[in-house]
Amino acid sequence: MTDVKELIITIVQPLVTYPDDIKVTVHETERFHEYDLHVNHEDIGRIIGKQGRVAQAIRTIVYSVKVPGNKRVRLNIIE
Template sequence: MDIAALIKTIVTPLVTHPDAIVIASHETSEYMAFDLTVAADDVGRVIGKQGRVAQAIRTIVYAVKSPYAKRIRLNILDAPQTASEAN
């Protein structure tokens, strides 16, 4: 199971800018970490009220049988601001 593809499949219907979804992976000593970045105005949709949507996404991702020997970690990151958004 490709974890990044699973994350993208779950997140795509939640956001208004699906082309802005970026998933990067890196390995730490304890986890195989996946960093999810979405458009700035979609962050609230992915996190949800009181983090409920984010927790549901993590529950699904963590429950999938992983091809990695380490535990999976999903980080939802703020989108970097462009120069036009900062002004």
């Protein structure tokens, strides 16, 4: 699961002004491996993008990663 976490950080780092404030937490539910992405408040707009296009592109890449078991990956962007 750390591979997905590193993937998220690698994708997000060049997009933000404050890369040191990036934090990814992981927790599991019945159906998902949920990754919560926390960035600096000023960088939220850069991560979401116009009409959510950047966030959707990040999610498309992350969701394509195969994880063991029947669970799926979910990325939550936390303000």
